[in-house]
Amino acid sequence: FAGGVESLDYEVIENYAYREEQAQRGKFWVPYYIVLKWVFSLLIGVGTGLAAIFINLAVENFSGWKYAATFAIIQHSYFVGFVVYIIFNLVLVFSSVYIVTHFAPAAAGSGIPEIKGVDTHGILLFRTLVGKIFGSIGSVGGGLALGKEGPLVHTGACIASLLGQGGSAKYHLSSRWVRIFESDRDRRDLVTCGCAAGVAAAFRAPVGGVLFALEEVTSWWRSHLMWRVFFTSAVVAVVVRSAMNWCKSGKCGHFGSGGFIIWDISGGQEDYSYQELLPMAIIGVIGGLLGALFNQLTLYITKWRRTYLHKKGKRVKFYCSKDNEYNDLATIFFNTQDDAIRNLFSAKTFHEYSAQSLITFLVMFYSLAVVTFGTAVPAGQFVPGIMIGSTYGRLVGMFVVKFYKKLNVEEGTYALLGAASFLGGSMRMTVSLCVIMVEITNNLKLLPLIMLVLLISKAVGDFFNEGLYEVQAQLRGIPLLDSRPKQVMRNMSAKDACKNQKVVSLPRVSRIVDIISVLRTNKHNGFPVVDRGQNGESLVIGLILRSHLLVLLQSKVDFQNSPFPCGPGILNRHNTSDFVKPASSKGKSIDDIHLTEDELGLYLDLAPFLNPSPYVVPEDMSLAKVYNLFRQLGLRHIFVVPRPSRVVGLITRQDLLLED
Amino acid sequence: FAGGVESLDYEVIENYAYREEQAQRGKFWVPYYIVLKWVFSLLIGVGTGLAAIFINLAVENFSGWKYAATFAIIQHSYFVGFVVYIIFNLVLVFSSVYIVTHFAPAAAGSGIPEIKGVDTHGILLFRTLVGKIFGSIGSVGGGLALGKEGPLVHTGACIASLLGQGGSAKYHLSSRWVRIFESDRDRRDLVTCGCAAGVAAAFRAPVGGVLFALEEVTSWWRSHLMWRVFFTSAVVAVVVRSAMNWCKSGKCGHFGSGGFIIWDISGGQEDYSYQELLPMAIIGVIGGLLGALFNQLTLYITKWRRTYLHKKGKRVKFYCSKDNEYNDLATIFFNTQDDAIRNLFSAKTFHEYSAQSLITFLVMFYSLAVVTFGTAVPAGQFVPGIMIGSTYGRLVGMFVVKFYKKLNVEEGTYALLGAASFLGGSMRMTVSLCVIMVEITNNLKLLPLIMLVLLISKAVGDFFNEGLYEVQAQLRGIPLLDSRPKQVMRNMSAKDACKNQKVVSLPRVSRIVDIISVLRTNKHNGFPVVDRGQNGESLVIGLILRSHLLVLLQSKVDFQNSPFPCGPGILNRHNTSDFVKPASSKGKSIDDIHLTEDELGLYLDLAPFLNPSPYVVPEDMSLAKVYNLFRQLGLRHIFVVPRPSRVVGLITRQDLLLED
Ligand SMILES: Nc1ncnc2c1ncn2[C@@H]1O[C@H](COP(=O)(O)OP(=O)(O)OP(=O)(O)O)[C@@H](O)[C@H]1O
Numbered sequence A, B: 001f002a003g004g005v006e007s008l009d010y011e012v013i014e015n016y017a018y019r020e021e022q023a024q025r026g027k028f029w030v031p032y033y034i035v036l037k038w039v040f041s042l043l044i045g046v047g048t049g050l051a052a053i054f055i056n057l058a059v060e061n062f063s064g065w066k067y068a069a070t071f072a073i074i075q076h077s078y079f080v081g082f083v084v085y086i087i088f089n090l091v092l093v094f095s096s097v098y099i100v101t102h103f104a105p106a107a108a109g110s111g112i113p114e115i116k117g118v119d120t121h122g123i124l125l126f127r128t129l130v131g132k133i134f135g136s137i138g139s140v141g142g143g144l145a146l147g148k149e150g151p152l153v154h155t156g157a158c159i160a161s162l163l164g165q166g167g168s169a170k171y172h173l174s175s176r177w178v179r180i181f182e183s184d185r186d187r188r189d190l191v192t193c194g195c196a197a198g199v200a201a202a203f204r205a206p207v208g209g210v211l212f213a214l215e216e217v218t219s220w221w222r223s224h225l226m227w228r229v230f231f232t233s234a235v236v237a238v239v240v241r242s243a244m245n246w247c248k249s250g251k252c253g254h255f256g257s258g259g260f261i262i263w264d265i266s267g268g269q270e271d272y273s274y275q276e277l278l279p280m281a282i283i284g285v286i287g288g289l290l291g292a293l294f295n296q297l298t299l300y301i302t303k304w305r306r307t308y309l310h311k312k313g314k315r316v317k318f319y320c321s322k323d324n325e326y327n328d329l330a331t332i333f334f335n336t337q338d339d340a341i342r343n344l345f346s347a348k349t350f351h352e353y354s355a356q357s358l359i360t361f362l363v364m365f366y367s368l369a370v371v372t373f374g375t376a377v378p379a380g381q382f383v384p385g386i387m388i389g390s391t392y393g394r395l396v397g398m399f400v401v402k403f404y405k406k407l408n409v410e411e412g413t414y415a416l417l418g419a420a421s422f423l424g425g426s427m428r429m430t431v432s433l434c435v436i437m438v439e440i441t442n443n444l445k446l447l448p449l450i451m452l453v454l455l456i457s458k459a460v461g462d463f464f465n466e467g468l469y470e471v472q473a474q475l476r477g478i479p480l481l482d483s484r485p486k487q488v489m490r491n492m493s494a495k496d497a498c499k500n501q502k503v504v505s506l507p508r509v510s511r512i513v514d515i516i517s518v519l520r521t522n523k524h525n526g527f528p529v530v531d532r533g534q535n536g537e538s539l540v541i542g543l544i545l546r547s548h549l550l551v552l553l554q555s556k557v558d559f560q561n562s563p564f565p566c567g568p569g570i571l572n573r574h575n576t577s578d579f580v581k582p583a584s585s586k587g588k589s590i591d592d593i594h595l596t597e598d599e600l601g602l603y604l605d606l607a608p609f610l611n612p613s614p615y616v617v618p619e620d621m622s623l624a625k626v627y628n629l630f631r632q633l634g635l636r637h638i639f640v641v642p643r644p645s646r647v648v649g650l651i652t653r654q655d656l657l658l659e660d
């Protein structure tokens, strides 16, 4: 894999320290834990809502000042005005690029592919959060062909992750009391809440946010998580709404009227006739084609850029690829994309645009969006997608108006359908996209039409390539597991999947020097631990993680002289928080460990620290089944073992229906 | 468990027949399978939509005739009119009871608890479908205090299940071409679509339907299933909408204007002040209390009824518990509950009701709903719940109007919140309920308020007891697994869960007489199969299901004389469809098998028919982890095995990222 990407591990490591801690938990631990979970969900909602408001405020106000200044100057000299306008945009975009390249490289791009199920190094740090917020203000305010929803999702995820680890340790913003979310699972749940909050904030679409998190972010879904996610989204909706009410009174400068993406077309077309289904299906096909083309073009461009610009060194890449390439282009276009979309969607306005201007706009904006894609600034793909889609949607709508003269046709509805089709064709999201489109247009009655269009465009797009986020993730070396096992896996067994593997394992009591050499000679992240049973036969007693080994090696307190298992009762030296994954997945490395010659000769009993019950599969289980197990439970390691010699017991539904 | 309840089994049984069939599949099998899946989703949507329209048409028309007749007669004599009215209702309710008791006993009640994750005998048959449709016409048309949403969900599930098994074999409505959904998983997916379709049809709430299926029906959720479920719901929406348009032209008799539950209050209150949050929270608390009380009362009543009425024999139970007990009461109340709710929710109508009449209505309807609950007729709990909730909601709203005089308060909004709070307090559904409420009122802006109320009422309710469907399911002996493992399970190991078990297993080549005696002497549904390895050590080679054993015993073709494993290549005697579970889970029983003395002495090699790779867990894995595995993958059997002696290989994310 690319450097810095690690799998998440939803498994509970039931080692000695964990069991101790479970046993010592007071009566109030569980209630405290539950309350904290909900409080955090609330805070994530509030935080993401405020971030969204801040970004919007800043963008709108920058645009406002920009226009005001330009108009004032243009009265005197057209040329000076234009130059000022360009300089203003350049400064904004340049500051965004500067923030991202010098301060928070992980804040580049959309951020959605990175949080889709693995732990990418540095993606959820405090500096990334700050970089993302200010970076997207610069890039959106500077008039680039991109939106702020992707960044908002990432912002929500960062806030959630920071809360989950109890604040940012590096900036001394952390407290012991809130550091009880120690497993990947708990933290991931919070991140899921954060992503939903981001979507909810970007589109004011709480239900869409929940479904987005469900469809795109989480691989392991439980219905009680859904409720918490929903709560967070609703909090965002309340926060944003309050802020907008407050701004209505004029206290926020240029912000207020249009701040958030929302195109209320509830007054628009209510009805459709069956003849209209044909043009709508055509919109779907166009969306699928253009969307797939978009994915393909961006793939080529990113690849090309990577090989070509790499020669000039890393830093140059961002500078020139940004400033000269786009800004002069971007300035041709109007500035607040939200307003443009609002016009494109507008109901009851026939012939507002000429076909020619729409086509020109489509071609230019499409190229611009393709080129802008994957640059160093924080960028969302939703808004450009909606712009492109609604343009050709409106074009089709105009033809429909011309041909079926007598129908009660709204061009605005077609623009909406076009937007849905393009997003469906490039992102391949389904339910969540559908609900988001309904929520932003506030018109439930269009749901079946949007669905029809989405079905078609997704099917057409799937015929050519994968979705935008998948393509992007592949490019960045992020290993995402599809929700379905591949067809070939049905005919493979678990053993086939690890045929040429020489399993690297450790004995229960290992010499320090052996452990070091094992850690140095390979990059595996988990090792089976083997012991001898009473009759001298070998027994696999568990799995030890590299990260835990590194913690043990660094603390040194568990080293012992004897090569025999340590007795019980000497093990209160660690609590679970010692083993908790640090904020960035990079964590410790073997090179950070410095041991003396003497220490290298000592022994370490691994038994108290290992995960005593990793998941196992018999060697001839089909790989498709293993895949489901892995994916469905969010695992990181599975042991492939020989057939068991006997069955100790059977567990069925009845055995799990214990009374509490 | 109660008779006739069986676990579903999402596991793919990769036995010889399955592998053969996989290998023989033509190039077009996969496309055909996918197309059929979508076609079936379409058909489920159309079918459920039509069923909903039919039920509504019938109910509305019956009510129409009833009222027309009553009014005509009442001109002459008040008493005769009343008698006619009662007789009309009695006939309807009686016919509903008759249908259910004599024809389709599984059609009684709501049906939702029965399809929540297990396979209840007879619950998804063709006769149940017919019984449910006509039964709910009778019971709703007869003016009982119940709704038609539960029955519609059940109807959708029946349609889906029938399609899944390729029609009803018993009524010769089945075709080979469509019988390719052979596993519990495929069929369950269709049932999930059906349930969503039911909710979508009942409330015209497609998104709510999807979320309902997600939250309440399925235990194993994948995002590509969501898209199919969503498609089905949207189809329902289109079908229902077309029918309503068609009916607007007056072709459907009394049907048309109000047919479906939908209270459009989008013109209602847009805004709320922070002072109003207190009364709204109070509504939430009331909802939680009344809802929990409702669950508790219905529990007692059903228990009491069961013990008391059981003495009088089974059939009497339904008759008297229905006709005399409720109808005279029910007739006091107006008939079309939808209209009543529409009035209760109505915006811009102050002081439409007096507080006194609301309280009277609340007390009476609440008692009536409690008593009606759990009777023999098909019954939904949604509409009564909405009635109760909106009544006290409106009451609170009236007080709010009185006290905060200057606020722009809508009593209708309070009625809506009351409805949400009562449903939340008794059913404990969250996201789906929220979305359903938003969709039926067509007002997205109330979402945060509904959520607040639901949060409170659910928390209050959870403090006292479990949700309505869980209580109901327990009463009926339906073993539902909670989505979370119980707290005690954390301190138990897998071995503890099956401590006193003497595992009943079979040798690879078993004598028929031994198999018969194993099947007779216990009721287990799965048996480990043990063989000897090359060195004489014992090896567990798989799991054989009781149902498969019965198929083999009945067909007899695999019996052999020699007590040694059969060679390869003689195994084309079965294809997978032989082993497919029949429509009703009852299936074959050991008493159906009749063998001669000679046959009893023969042998059977189980190896080709067993599931060679059941899921296994090591004996000291904590039960909480086992629980997650079981629940998350929808398993039926897990083997608890000793620690493995070695690790053949490790599977990590990288190993599963094969290129197709
Ligand atoms: N202890 C081990 N012995 C032998 N092979 C191993 C061992 N651990 C992992 N492998 C194999 O090495 C490869 C990479 O292993 P690694 O531990 O880096 O996991 P990964 O798939 O990269 O996921 P991650 O690093 O995110 O946990 C995989 O093919 C895996 O099967």
Ligand SMILES: Nc1ncnc2c1ncn2[C@@H]1O[C@H](COP(=O)(O)OP(=O)(O)OP(=O)(O)O)[C@@H](O)[C@H]1O
Pocket (backbone or CB within 6 Å): A650, A651, A652, A653, A654, A655, B001, B005, B006, B007, B008, B498, B501, B502, B503, B504, B505, B523, B524, B525, B526, B527, B528, B636
């Ligand atoms: N082969 C077996 N040997 C010993 N005990 C078994 C065996 N199979 C099941 N059991 C135990 O018997 C009990 C009931 O088993 P049964 O097979 O009826 O499953 P169940 O929980 O009722 O689920 P279902 O019948 O729906 O599959 C459980 O406690 C189970 O652990």
Ligand SMILES: [Mg+2]
Pocket (backbone or CB within 6 Å): A001, A523, A525
């Ligand atoms: Mg790795």
Ligand SMILES: [Mg+2]
Pocket (backbone or CB within 6 Å): B001, B523, B525
């Ligand atoms: Mg059983």
